[in-house]
Amino acid sequence: MSVLSSSDKEESLNAQADLQKTMIASSESNTSQVISTALPATETYELSPMSKIPPEILAEIFIHARYQDRTAGWLAITLVCRHWRELALDTTALWNDVTFSATNLGSTHIDPRHLARAKQSPMRLEITAFAFTESLRLLLSEVHRAETLVIITFGSTMLSILQHLPPSAPLLTSLQVYINTESGVTRNTEFLNGCETPALRSLSIFHYTWDWTETFTLPRGLTSLTLFIDESGCDMNRLVHAVQGLPVLKSLTLAHLHHSVIPAFVAPTVKMILTHLQEMSISGFPPDVVRFLDHFNYPLSATTSLDLKDVENFDFNDLSLLLGPIRSRMEITANLMTELVLSGSLMEIYVDKAPVPSIYSSSPEPPHPPFFRLAMPPEGISVHLPLWNITSLGIPRDFQFEDTLDRPTWARLFQRIPNVEILAIGGQRMSSSFPYMRPATVLTLLGLRIVPAATTGEEESTYLFPRLKHLFLRDITLSPLGRNDFTFLQSLAEVLVSRAAAGYKLELLTVAECCVGSEDAMEKFRALARVDVVWDSTVEVVSQVDSDN
Known part of the structure; x- marks a missing residue:
């Protein structure tokens, strides 16, 4: 039997130790993989x-x-x-923004725990209800916590909603009510008088049939009021009295304003000054609009938009009655009127002058709010409004001047704005009457010669817009008969050359988003017209008729 030396024993022990270390390391690695796989997602x-x-x-x-x-x-x-x-x-x-719906497509279930999670934070409640449900009852019990309340419903359901409102909504700052019209159903002002709203600042009510035999009051702290009057009309006296009770009103919108035949209208003795008014928009029949305005004075800086209905049937021999407080206001601010946009019988006058391309931007609204908007025939506009300082004129592409029945009337209107330096034609349309502008309209506007009246002493005819410097054409088909049609561009070049020969030379023509047929056509036009042309290189565009449908 052999005996291991001490050195051999030491080597054997080291080998066994290394083996144990390797096994332990392997075991720890396997254990770590198992544990990491088994750990819950939360860990x-x-x-x-x-x-x-x-x-x-x-x-x-x-x-x-x-x-x-x-x-x-x-x-x-x-x-x-x-x-x-x-x-x-x-x-x-x-949790504090709740949208509720109870319609024929189904009903939203309101869980009390959802409302509890909002705690005491102000809530926004949007209710669309065509039937009264228990979930709606639960939601209405939280109106005292609402900061914004939107109600869309039928008139009959609205009555049930009113009955379940709390006595007070101290946090409510904005209330919007949209009523789906039900003929023959008359409501009162209980939702205003029965629920105290001391913080209410914005009130919008659409198509609510008021009981005008009752006193009509509004929260005095309102800064914004929007009322859409239904077909039954309103009691002008009560409406005026209600608006007179709003000393801090900043924005007023009245749509479909017309006087009901039941009460007699009382002429104003003292006009109220709406000191804080910043914007006002009123649509309705001319006598009713003017009667309403006769009760108020407001800052000249206030943006005013008037849309008068049925003006064709109004007697324009008495326009002083129609314009009333408006005419003097326009004369006072005549020096600010530098921009005009017209289409059909719609005229807009702007306080600030804007670059012409922005007049027809892709935005649905003009870049500057109109100080005054009046829907009336051009004859009344040209006679009674001071237009001398207008330097920028925009005509949307639905304007059809060359075949309109009142072409002499429009011509007289254009004669009263002789200082136009920038003329924008085309771009967005303002009605659906015509899908696009006929090129002949452009030729008529630029080529029409006005024969002077015998009383003026002038001998030669003149063009419209004698001071025109910049013509801006946008979104007009300049090759209406096809890609190789140069007829219109040639006629336009001849008109511009004729104007230049008569002393009315155009300095700049800007063409944007117009179908010109080809690059060669535009180069040929440049040579013939003898005018600086800025062109965006658009050759063909999508059919305007298709794009409007």
């Missing part, structure tokens, strides 16, 4: 970078998701982990 979350996001930032992400998707799908975030759930339940902004 692995603690190790992830997501856990490092501050709670207030994560809450903002939740709120963003809530407003991106108004369905219940976003609530899945409360099921991700305990941390997310606790944060979501504690974020009141996720």
